[in-house]
Amino acid sequence: MRARMQTSGLSQPFVAALLRDRRLALAVAGVGGLNLTLFALHLPSWQCPVLHTFGVPCPGCGLTRAIALLVKGQWHASFTMHAFGPVFLLALVLIGAAAVMPDRYRAAFVNNIERLERKTAIPVILLSLFFVYWLVRLLFFSSTFLQLIRG
Amino acid sequence: MGILQILNMVASLGSLICFIIVLIKLFQNEGALKGILGLICGLYTFIWGWMNATKLNIKNIMMIWTLLIIVSIILGMMGGSFYASTGVATP
Numbered sequence: 001m002r003a004r005m006q007t008s009g010l011s012q013p014f015v016a017a018l019l020r021d022r023r024l025a026l027a028v029a030g031v032g033g034l035n036l037t038l039f040a041l042h043l044p045s046w047q048c049p050v051l052h053t054f055g056v057p058c059p060g061c062g063l064t065r066a067i068a069l070l071v072k073g074q075w076h077a078s079f080t081m082h083a084f085g086p087v088f089l090l091a092l093v094l095i096g097a098a099a100v101m102p103d104r105y106r107a108a109f110v111n112n113i114e115r116l117e118r119k120t121a122i123p124v125i126l127l128s129l130f131f132v133y134w135l136v137r138l139l140f141f142s143s144t145f146l147q148l149i150r151g
Numbered sequence: 152m153g154i155l156q157i158l159n160m161v162a163s164l165g166s167l168i169c170f171i172i173v174l175i176k177l178f179q180n181e182g183a184l185k186g187i188l189g190l191i192c193g194l195y196t197f198i199w200g201w202m203n204a205t206k207l208n209i210k211n212i213m214m215i216w217t218l219l220i221i222v223s224i225i226l227g228m229m230g231g232s233f234y235a236s237t238g239v240a241t242p
Binding site for chain 2: 012014017018023024027028031032035044046047048049050052053058059060063123124127130
C-alpha cells in the first residue's frame with residue numbers, strides 16, 4: 001500500500017517521492033550520468049544559468065566536478081571543490097538504483113527511504129547545511145570560492 | 152567586450168529567465184523542497200520541465216531554453232564565454 005505523502009511543506013519525504021516516480025528517477029539518473037561523462041571527457045556539459053549570467057556561483061555549482069573527482073578517488077580535491085559531493089553522489093546512486101530495480105524490491109526500498117526521511121528529517125537538515133555552506137563560502141571565502149568555480 | 156561575448160550574455164540571460172519561469176512552476180506544482188532542489192540543481196529543473204512540458208503547457212519555454220543552452224555552448228566554444236564555466240577540469 002503506497003504511503004500517503006504530503007505535497008507541500010518542508011517535512012515531506014521528497015527523496016522517496018522522487019524515487020517512487022520511475023520515469024523521473026530514470027531521467028535524473030540518466031541525465032546526471034551523462035553530464036558527469038561529458039565533464040569527464042572535457043566536453044561541454046551543463047552550465048549553471050546563475051553562474052553563466054552573473055558570474056556568481058549558485059549553491060550547487062561545483063558539484064559535478066566534485067563528484068567526478070570523488071569517482072576518480074581524489075577525495076581532498078573533491079571536498080575542496082564542494083563538500084557535499086559525496087551526498088549528491090549517494091543520491092545519484094540511490095536514484096539510479098530505484099530507476100532500474102524490479103518492482104518487487106523497489107516498493108520496499110522506497111518505503112524504507114521514506115521511513116528514514118520521516119524519522120530523521122535528513123533532507124531538510126542537509127539542505128539547510130547546504131545553504132549555510134554556500135553562504136559561508138560566498139561571504140567569507142569569496143575570492144577563493146569564485147576562483148575555484150570559475151576555473 | 153566582443154560581439155560573441157555580448158551574444159553569449161544575451162543567451163545566458165534568456166536561459167536564466169527560462170530557468171526562473173520553470174522553477175516557479177516547479178515550486179507551484181511540487182512544493183517547497185523540490186523547488187529548493189531545483190534551485191540548487193538547475194539540471195533537475197531542466198529535466199522536470201521537459202517531463203512536464205505538455206501537462207503544464209511550457210513546451211515552448213523548454214524549447215527556447217534548450218536552444219539558448221546550445222547557443223551558449225557553441226558561443227562558448229567559439230571563444231565568446233564571459234565566464235569560464237563549461238565544465239573544464241580544474242586542478
